[in-house]
Amino acid sequence: MRFVLEKRPAPSRLMLGLTPILAVIATMLAGGVMFWALGANPVEAIRTIFVDPLFDPTFASYSRPQLLVKAAPLILIAIGLSLGFRAGIWNIGAEGQYIIGAVVGAGVGLAFYPTESRLVFPAMVLAGAFGGWVWAMIPALLKTRLGTNEILVSLMLVYVAENILASVASGLLKNPEGRGFPGSRNFARDYPAASNLELLPGTGMHWGVIAAFIAVIAAYVLMTRHKMGFAIRLTGEAPRAARFAGVNPTRLVVFSLGMAGALAGMAGLFEVSGPAGQISIDFGSGYGFTAIIVAFLGRLHPIGILLAGLLMALTYIGGELAQLMLGMPAAAIQLFQGMLLFFLLAMDVFANYRIRLKTREAA
């Protein structure tokens, strides 16, 4: 007698909705044990992470908008990634595309310093998207022309991008008035025309948040209503059938990698001109990798990604509050996030498979 997994013809809708909730509960239990072992009150710790950012009278008015700020780049990048992932195209180099987008966009902005023209910010956004797109086109072209593995090329290009970032932060884009320290001029503080500030104070809404919402809606429409969305889904689910149906694989690769790159590049630009403020050596803070996690937590579905991005942001901000209010070490929060991911990913199995008890050995 043993358990076997039986693949469902289509993921169970009930389970798709239920498993994230189960995973969060399981994380709370396991995390609670960890917090208890560290000498903290587990209930208080869990409440601080999941509830305080939303409802605590002292913090909520600030943290709620911050959730959007933190989630926006994750969602924007994850939406782009999900297009390729659904078609079986594995771009894991979004971090590099994010960095290059920020560098190119910031470079364009700084080239016009100190203009007051209203055109400079839109030009930077375009340049950021272009930078990310170009960086993603390298693996795309190598894949379509030569059949080179895009997972690995895109990952290698992250390291290259990080070195380019370090180079421009302490060279080409260095703030000439920065007293010799590495880092560019601060867009948010010293360059109003090129800055991406809150559009309405206290809401957290900046152009990047708006772009993320637009991306969610556009991706939803694309995947459900557009021919390209159909081609993507078909290629992912039945590659051979897709070829018979006349889907052009080259176009698909170029489209999905290009979109992912452009969105990641834009995310980088919105971040550098707003919340981060400047190009610095440590600008790449791993959003590109975290977004991969967000894409999978959201089950590669636009709405799912929106929710997953917000959940990730919640654990970040709640984790910060737990450090601040309870003196929790940063490492405990990292471990807690790792647990959450494991539970969410592990419980995916219930959505995609049926678990059967078999009394005799399967053939």
Added chain:
Amino acid sequence: MNLFKTLAVGAALAAGLAGTATAQDTTKVGFIYVGPIGDGGWTYEHNKARLAVEEHFGDAVETVYQESVPEGADAERAITQMALSGADLIFTTSFGFMDATVAVAEKFPDVKFEHATGYKTADNLAVYSARFYEGRAVQGTIAGHLTDSNIVGYIASYPIPEVIRGINSAYIHAKKVNPDVEFKIIWAYTWFDPAKEADAAKALIEQGADVILQHTDSTAPQAAAAEAGNVYTFGQASDMSEYAPMPRVSSIIDDWAPYYIERVQAVIDGTWETADTWDGIGPGMVGIGEISDAVPAEVKAEALALKDAIASGEYHPFTGPLNKQDGSAWLAEGETADDGTLLGMDFYVEGIEGEIPN
């Protein structure tokens, strides 16, 4: 745009009021760290000073901290949350937190902020830093005496004024006691990467250096020197006394405790004012760690005499005659460097070989 700005100011004021409303009888002091408190160097010392504040004031002061805060967007949020939580005084302890600290200070006019190693001040934002180059002068003196190969290795982090000052100060004083001394400098482009720091130390040792100075934060170079044997090192930021008496023969210790205690007291007394503090050995912000017995007694005496001369203000480590690397005159006989030049230092003094990157 103007409308947004007006609104922004209004919201900021409201937020600022909310921040102070939660403040209680005890004074709450916050610390934002760039690294983990266990880095054994920079952040470790700041945290040690935080614990000293707790011990000094007992129940009158409550401290909070957040470690490993990335520079950039996350920093501004971390500082804001700390202000919202009712902190009366917040120390942000990395240069990269500068603009974030300035931004949050604008929003919370009633909270006091102190930013380490930066240069932007406001009514409620003070800056503080230490004259580490004074300690480097003492190190340079010891290094110049100790080296047999006349090659001193220097592991530098980033080519910023603070690091360049340290190299110049150490070189000037090593040269003074040993005219044949030569400096080999490696730019590691990191503050903290133990494996790379160890490799850098090994590369220097293999090329003949028998004294290693470091301006990076981990103990890895100490360990590499211990492995090689017959190499002298100095602790950086922290005493690193676990490597004494050899290879670590002395150290520069960032002792933030006296300053933190003084500033917290000022907040309690209501006498806190913005300031631009740049203290050295004299006020105790830069400490010279115990000079071990591996150093000959007369060298030790000379080093301590130099330390005392610097502490009393009788001697300035950058005293002319000094030329720049290209041979052009910098300081005339008896002239001392002004703080402005030191703060923006982007040149080597005469005698150092190689170029500063970028």
Added chain:
Amino acid sequence: MDLGQIDPILLLASLMVAATPILLAATGEMVVEKSGVLNLGVEGMMITGAVVGFAVAVNSGSPAAGFVAAALAGAGLALLFGLITQVLKSNQVATGLGLTLFGLGLSSLIGKPYEGIKAPSLGKLDIPLLADIPVLGPILFRHDPMVYISLLIVLGVWAGLKYTRAGLVLRAVGENHTAAHALGYKVIRVRLAAILFGGAMAGMGGAYLSLVRVPTWVEGMTAGAGWIALAIVVFASWRAGRVLLGAYLFGGVSVLQLNLQAAGAAIPVEYLSMSPYLVTILVLVVISLRGKHGAPGSLGRVFHATT
């Protein structure tokens, strides 16, 4: 600038030490990828190995015990990855990234009591006679035991993959899991074994950092070494011999640039640092120009037995 100050013999010897952690981790990851699994959690397993190895070595006074414990710790973390990806069939890329996060957090919690402590020394193992050979002796035969062990492991992996039945099965599973399953091989079990091996190797690589190369425990001390190991596997196009070459090349570039700087050469550090990755991309392009894919056919795909 005087390049004559660089002693090539010492340079090569220290290059071998610098390369050993990434060599161990990359060899392990290569076996994992050969079985068709992509584990991006190398960094997390390495740093867990670093801290556990250090803690055990300090408490027992025996570096050897430290390495064994590090291998077990790495394998333990890998088991978690294996269960979630193989049994519960989650996505490998996301799970691997989660593993890195998990490992970084776990290691720093375990490591708190061990900050600022020195490790017991592993000592050198000068191989008698051979160590006295001029030039080659100091380069090759005056290292600590782990350098030799890592080379032996590479040799073993090479021979094992090429000449043994287990190696054949592993490769078959990685190339085409459906076909391998049809032939009666236990795909999941083979992969779990490979994943455990990869974890153990990554753990030992981490312990080499904390016990030999640095040697001390510092939070976050791997500083990206796990990611470099991943790059090396690609550079090596999944061949054991080339993993060795790749690890020495990647380790070599970093040691060389530090040596060049010490000798007074003005070098553009960033460009030199990015060069190994550009070379890796070039290698991938060359492989694909030859009409091969290079990567194991089933790399990263979920296997589910349908019959």
